[in-house]
Amino acid sequence: MNFTVNLNEFQEAVNKTLPAIPPKSTLPVLEHLKFELNDNLLEIISTDQEITIKTQLNVENSTPGKILVPGRKLNDILKALGKTEKITFNSNTENFEIDLITDFGAYKMKGLNNDEYIELPELFESNVDISDSSVVDNALLPKDDVIRLADKTAFAVSSDDFRPAMTGVLFQFRGQFINAVSTDSYRLVKSTYNSEEINLPNELDIIIPSRTMDILKKADDEVHFSFIKNNDKVTHIKFKVGSTIYISRIIDEKFPPYESVIPQSNNIFLKVNKNQLQSAIKRVAIFANDITKQIRVKIEPTQMTLTAQDIDSGTKADEKISCSLEGEPVEIGFNYKFLDEAISHINTSSDGEIVFSLSESNKPALLMPEKDSKELLMLIMPVRLNN
């Protein structure tokens, strides 16, 4: 197999397949990219058996063939080749040696026989034409909306492998809209995408692993979603971004019944300037206890006071900022890290304000860009204060 290719395009394509190359695999063959070349079209496949990625690019002067190429090594050399415009790739079908040749250098590495690669049944399945819009179970989503859904939810995913359902983001497909929900049981985020233009399954709940969400966060084109079923049960989600296809296993677990924990009757509403609040938190947090990360928030009709104190080191800080309160004054404690992360994921309304809704100091607090926001809801569990 031989070809010549533009270095930038080659590097970009290899880079796209990298998220599915495990840093250290129990199956060495998975540390390789599968190259398949026909008619000047190079197909590159990677998989870690959870995520499979397939991308394509045009090459020149090719002779067809198949080979497995060490993924990280190839990526490293391509990244380091700064100046050259073109690169030639030659592989030996007998001993699987690979030569990369540029204007000023030659690099040799050892590949593997293509036959050693694992079977990818879900990839074969995906050869069904997904551009056929008459198929109900697929939808084209604008890039920005996909990035928004992923970005708002991925940070609150749990890292506790003992609760696998919570290590991913729940996607609830409901015909005209999608709810994306994540929680680590300290906080919960629900982000919604709504459009008349899409036609999605009506009642489909799947959990997408957080690593897959990280890929979606970096989408650089509109995203075409579809689903792969096995015995009528969705096992994989598939999305096509430009000329790259991603197939991700979904987490086959039951997501916690999150709706029941979202308070419906919070009667304290607080409006505060996002930037002022965030910079106050940043300063006060320096004086908080490292372990509890607790800050105390005292909310009064026209001002809120943030206090942090670390008895061990004798440090203390408090700061007042103005706010407007609807309802009873209240005092509530938060882990400042959770508070700050939630606030920074809220895009403010036009006047730069965000809304808190609360009930009691030991009950969940909700943060929203505005009251009754349909687009985004963040829930934070407080820290119990000792008085």
Next chain:
Amino acid sequence: MNKFRRIIHIDMDAFFASVEQRDNPSLRGKPIAVGGMHRGVVAAASYEARKFGVRSAMPSHQALKLCPHLIFVNGHYNAYKEASNKVMKILRQYTELIEQVSIDEAYIDITDYKPNEVTAKEVAIEIRRKIKNEVNLTASAGISFTKFLAKVASDCNKPDGYYVIHPNKAEQFVRQLAVEKIPGVGNVNKKKLNKAGIYKGEDILKKGKINMALEFGKTGVYLYNQVTFTHDSPVVPKRLRKSVGKERTFNENIEDHNEMLDKLHAIIEKLAELLEKKNIAGKTITLKIKYHNFVVNTRSKTLDDYISTTPEMYNAIYELLRMPNYPEEPVRLLGVQLSNLNINKNESRQLLLDF
């Protein structure tokens, strides 16, 4: 006298069994064993049963062999707890320096309680009288100037008695003391010591500190310090717990995984109750599994945050039971333990969503 501390060791007599006999007159004067009805071990034996050689922690079948008409009774832990609380309340009338070692045993330091008016012996007598009148149980008391001697003394006239080891009699007392009477010396250590010709306190003194250290390591130093009263540990008002747990032995071995989960849930609920009451949370949770063949296996997990509630613990335990695989052999005991504790009451607690 003032330069010596005044320490009393209060030890309830056959506590569980006495509570049962107190609450059920038909059991009085009879050999009874608490717990172990179907299988397992005797949790406590009445003095009538002890005459036959029945001891706590003895397997039931063995106890029954020694004492064929032994009556097994189910334990009533709430009654024990209540009685214990009443006793502690009595002790608190004298001092806050109370170190409760277990449900039926405590040290109190009354050095500062009316030092020139009453003697420690008088206080001990009064405490024993109050326990008898108010809780309707008997306790033994040991009075001396170190915890070690107080503990040894409370055993001297047990049950329902007391003993004083006065500072100027202490050395003589210790010289005659059999090594196995020293707290911490069990069968294994006793054998080792006897083998080296050490039977009594005076043998330890003869050996000297250096030889004790050379021959018995840490234990040797500990013993030497005890018999020379140099190991003078204070009465610590609240013993710091390192871990807290609950476990259960089952009447019949369990093979069904769902049944194991049900039992664990019940154990965890009890544990959560205790944690709530004591305001304790822990970061490390351990699942203990004892198989039918008495092989014990533990599985632990340390979490990022402190946990204490039933759902938090159950989630972790569920995973520990499930991963890497469910127990493949029948199980006779399951236990849950929480360690890495946060005992600091004032530390704030991050609240969790209740899924």
